[in-house]
Amino acid sequence: MAYEVILLTTMAITVLFALSLNVITGFCGQVSLGHAAFYGIGAYVGAMLTKGGWPLLMALLPAAGVAGLIGFFVGLMSLRVRHDFLAITTMGIAFLFVGFVRKQEWLGGEIGISGIPAFGFGRIGLLVVALACAGLFAAVTIYLKRSWMGFGFDSIADDEDTARILGIDVPRFKLWAFVIGTAGAGVAGALYAHHVRYIGPDSFGFVESVTVLAMVIIGGIGSVWAVALAAAVLSVLPLWFQFIDDYKLLIYGLLVFAVMRFSPNGIAGALQSFRRRLR
Amino acid sequence: MLLSVSNVTVQFGGVTAVADLSLQVDRGELIGIIGPNGAGKTTLMRVISGLVRPTSGSILLNGQDVTGWTIDRRVRSGLALAQQIVKPLATFTLAENVALACGSRRMGSPWQAMTTVNRNAELQRGRELLELVGIAAAADDYPSAVPLGHLKCLELARALALEPELILLDEPLAGLNQAEAAQMADRIASLVTESRSIILIEHNLREVIRICPKLFVQDQGRYLDFGVTEKVMANPKVRTAYLGEGAI
Amino acid sequence: MLALDLLLQGVVQGAIYALIALGLTLIYGLLRILHVAHAALFTLGGYIGVIVTNETGSLPLALIVAMVSVGLLGIVIYRLAYKPLLDQSPLVALIASIGLFIAFEEVFRLVFGSYGLSFENPPLRTQVNLGGGLLISHSKLLVIGMAIIMLSILAWLSTRTRTGIAWKATVTDSQIASSFGINIERVRYLNFFIGSALAAAAGVMVALLTNLVEPTMGAVASYKALAIIVLGGLGSVRGTLVAAIAIGIVESFGTVYVGHILDRDALAFAFLVIALMIRPQGLFKAG
Numbered sequence: 001m002a003y004e005v006i007l008l009t010t011m012a013i014t015v016l017f018a019l020s021l022n023v024i025t026g027f028c029g030q031v032s033l034g035h036a037a038f039y040g041i042g043a044y045v046g047a048m049l050t051k052g053g054w055p056l057l058m059a060l061l062p063a064a065g066v067a068g069l070i071g072f073f074v075g076l077m078s079l080r081v082r083h084d085f086l087a088i089t090t091m092g093i094a095f096l097f098v099g100f101v102r103k104q105e106w107l108g109g110e111i112g113i114s115g116i117p118a119f120g121f122g123r124i125g126l127l128v129v130a131l132a133c134a135g136l137f138a139a140v141t142i143y144l145k146r147s148w149m150g151f152g153f154d155s156i157a158d159d160e161d162t163a164r165i166l167g168i169d170v171p172r173f174k175l176w177a178f179v180i181g182t183a184g185a186g187v188a189g190a191l192y193a194h195h196v197r198y199i200g201p202d203s204f205g206f207v208e209s210v211t212v213l214a215m216v217i218i219g220g221i222g223s224v225w226a227v228a229l230a231a232a233v234l235s236v237l238p239l240w241f242q243f244i245d246d247y248k249l250l251i252y253g254l255l256v257f258a259v260m261r262f263s264p265n266g267i268a269g270a271l272q273s274f275r276r277r278l279r
Numbered sequence: 280m281l282l283s284v285s286n287v288t289v290q291f292g293g294v295t296a297v298a299d300l301s302l303q304v305d306r307g308e309l310i311g312i313i314g315p316n317g318a319g320k321t322t323l324m325r326v327i328s329g330l331v332r333p334t335s336g337s338i339l340l341n342g343q344d345v346t347g348w349t350i351d352r353r354v355r356s357g358l359a360l361a362q363q364i365v366k367p368l369a370t371f372t373l374a375e376n377v378a379l380a381c382g383s384r385r386m387g388s389p390w391q392a393m394t395t396v397n398r399n400a401e402l403q404r405g406r407e408l409l410e411l412v413g414i415a416a417a418a419d420d421y422p423s424a425v426p427l428g429h430l431k432c433l434e435l436a437r438a439l440a441l442e443p444e445l446i447l448l449d450e451p452l453a454g455l456n457q458a459e460a461a462q463m464a465d466r467i468a469s470l471v472t473e474s475r476s477i478i479l480i481e482h483n484l485r486e487v488i489r490i491c492p493k494l495f496v497q498d499q500g501r502y503l504d505f506g507v508t509e510k511v512m513a514n515p516k517v518r519t520a521y522l523g524e525g526a527i
Numbered sequence: 528m529l530a531l532d533l534l535l536q537g538v539v540q541g542a543i544y545a546l547i548a549l550g551l552t553l554i555y556g557l558l559r560i561l562h563v564a565h566a567a568l569f570t571l572g573g574y575i576g577v578i579v580t581n582e583t584g585s586l587p588l589a590l591i592v593a594m595v596s597v598g599l600l601g602i603v604i605y606r607l608a609y610k611p612l613l614d615q616s617p618l619v620a621l622i623a624s625i626g627l628f629i630a631f632e633e634v635f636r637l638v639f640g641s642y643g644l645s646f647e648n649p650p651l652r653t654q655v656n657l658g659g660g661l662l663i664s665h666s667k668l669l670v671i672g673m674a675i676i677m678l679s680i681l682a683w684l685s686t687r688t689r690t691g692i693a694w695k696a697t698v699t700d701s702q703i704a705s706s707f708g709i710n711i712e713r714v715r716y717l718n719f720f721i722g723s724a725l726a727a728a729a730g731v732m733v734a735l736l737t738n739l740v741e742p743t744m745g746a747v748a749s750y751k752a753l754a755i756i757v758l759g760g761l762g763s764v765r766g767t768l769v770a771a772i773a774i775g776i777v778e779s780f781g782t783v784y785v786g787h788i789l790d791r792d793a794l795a796f797a798f799l800v801i802a803l804m805i806r807p808q809g810l811f812k813a814g
């Protein structure tokens with residue numbers, strides 16, 4: 001029972017994290033190779049606050065706020081650099097975050113923060129909160145995708161110069177995507193911190209950023225359901241592979257490669273062509 | 280005065296693409312801009328629309344100085360353009376391409392966009408506009424599946440969808456055969472209303488002369504002539520500029 | 528004296544970055560792919576260099592074996608992994624490449640063990656006096672020399688030989704190039720061969736400097752090389768070179784003077800982000 005709860009909580013948090021990047025990269029077409037930084041910001045803010053006596057549920061708000069605020073500034077940067085340049089700029093932000101945290105005594109430095117208080121309503125309680133957050137975020141993003149904002153995002157992802165000629169206020173749409181996406185990551189991070197109850201600079205490195213991007217792409221850019229599914233599966237895959245411990249990363253790497261190589265449009269693309277074949 | 284371009288100069292590095300041009304457009308006018316290749320016509324249009332910042336000079340739209348505005352802001356306040364090189368959104372059907380433009384004056388800013396879901400009215404209006412430009416049959420096709428002539432019509436439909444007061448068209452007739460060009464020219468002429476003006480950049484002199492009451496002529500970035508079509512075409516300076524080109 | 532010493536350190540580090548990033552630039556210039564798995568070829572180069580040196584006692588032989596075999600592997604990777612993905616979004620190739628990189632690192636760990644290998648008789652350890660008490664080891668001199676030699680060969684290849692001209696034409700516009708009868712596919716193979724061989728050379732050089740190769744030594748290369756080619760303007764050889772040296776120097780000075788606020792990687796990326804905000808297209812235009 002306890003094991004399943006932990007597994008499901010991991011899944012729910014990862015799904016939220018991946019869906020938050022999906023708003024930026026999937027909807028709006030802005031590639032981020034540094035999304036783990038916002039996960040990290042949320043985690044650190046959340047952990048510091050609950051260690052200072054705040055209840056977790058209240059700490060989620062500032063976690064989202066601080067991550068979203070910094071996301072806003074990164075969004076401003078995205079107005080200046082594009083495509084691969086943007087991908088590498090966001091990657092740079094992630095390294096700046098980790099490099100900064102490493103040197104801050106008050107954030108635990110290299111050692112990180114341990115002894116993060118457990119959630120008041122126990123493991124099951126945390127699972128419920130994580131599921132609720134992920135579900136709510138999924139609902140919000142499904143709504144967004146169907147709204148005119150999603151229509152605008154689609155046009156920006158397609159060709160932002162043309163979107164402008166058609167009257168779309170591209171900079172502000174992009175900023176919104178960054179704020180929504182990074183705030184979501186902030187919440188996911190705060191939940192993560194109280195799930196594992198220890199965080200350090202290495203919890204939010206380049207690998208984590210790449211992994212979450214892989215989830216979005218493997219799911220199939222933009223599709224909320226497929227990204228959620230990919231995130232759920234990929235988040236626990238290494239755990240399922242425990243029995244072949246020595247080879248688990250090898251298999252993980254090959255799997256990521258194989259999906260891209262043989263189904264470049266991800267799970268969503270594969271399902272679509274499967275459905276077409278059935279007809 | 281709907282549009283007033285005052286002493287605009289554009290330089291790219293050492294090249295002066297537009298040199299000290301001024302142009303006034305009133306409501307309900309159809310003005311043709313002509314000039315040999317490289318005259319700076321496209322650049323002038325790009326300056327008016329905001330794709331290029333002028334090195335000096337200013338642009339007034341409806342009496343407002345829009346020189347520092349971004350293009351999307353100008354579009355939302357009444358300007359539309361169809362570019363020389365067609366740029367459809369490749370992942371949108373033709374109808375969706377037009378529908379986005381239909382909604383963007385209202386939905387161009389995020390807050391309104393976030394709180395509005397329904398886009399049926401715009402899709403419907405998009406189909407109507409595609410009908411108007413004669414490509415209704417392709418409404419549900421993707422741009423990659425239709426011929427260039429259709430995409431040129433799509434550019435026009437999208438421009439109309441913005442409900443603009445001023446439309447800038449850059450060589451809408453290029454690539455069309457004689458019959459198609461004549462048809463398109465008539466269509467363009469019919470779009471001019473009391474409240475809507477059109478600036479037409481075109482190499483097809485025959486059609487320009489036929490539909491445009493007034494012409495603006497430039498050569499190598501400089502002003503040559505502006506006025507009633509017959510008078511302009513009788514101007515020896517204009518003739519030399521064109522015969523020079525004709526000799527090539 | 529400290530400043531000179533730091534400058535020298537920065538240049539050595541920059542020369543290594545340049546060797547790694549040059550191959551990546553070549554590949555990006557041609558295919559617009561962010562080829563992260565390039566860093567795995569760098570690691571493999573290091574392993575082959577150490578193993579062959581230990582077996583035969585000859586460093587030059589090891590260098591040649593490493594460059595040729597890794598170069599060939601580069602061609603195989605292009606053929607099997609990237610070629611089928613060329614008309615997909617570049618993100619697909621990026622993620623595939625990351626998957627490949629993870630898999631490679633694991634293979635190295637499984638095959639060569641996780642503790643790493645060293646030279647039995649570390650070559651070129653002796654120090655030279657550059658005057659004024661400035662010391663530099665022979666291996667560091669070799670690294671700088673290698674970077675200069677490789678660059679000169681590359682410059683010569685691209686401007687003086689038919690193949691090089693074909694390459695440049697393909698980079699500028701592959702369609703026009705192919706209508707002039709250039710075999711684009713051959714240019715791409717060659718490109719991957721040269722790029723990967725350069726990565727292998729860099730791997731051997733790092734092995735020489737640190738006297739250690741381990742499965743994870745490509746990690747830093749995987750992201751920092753990306754940063755360097757982006758800073759250099761993506762696809763510009765000259766830009767890559769300048770960016771590599773600049774980042775090397777920023778790191779060596781930065782760790783001493785502001786190391787208490789930011790770590791080495793963060794310093795490099797702070798520099799990158801600031802530079803990109805000022806010049807959003809990188810230091811140099813591609814070409």
Ligand SMILES: Nc1ncnc2c1ncn2[C@@H]1O[C@H](COP(=O)(O)OP(=O)(O)OP(=O)(O)O)[C@@H](O)[C@H]1O
Binds near residue numbers: 294315317321
């Ligand atoms: N982005 C740019 N950078 C540098 N030079 C440019 C740029 N755009 C235009 N030019 C130059 O400015 C001059 C005017 O070009 P422009 O495209 O405005 O002419 P045009 O009248 O539209 O020509 P055409 O009839 O061939 O379409 C040309 O010499 C062109 O090479």
Ligand SMILES: [Mg+2]
Binds near residue numbers: 320321322363
């Ligand atoms: Mg033109």
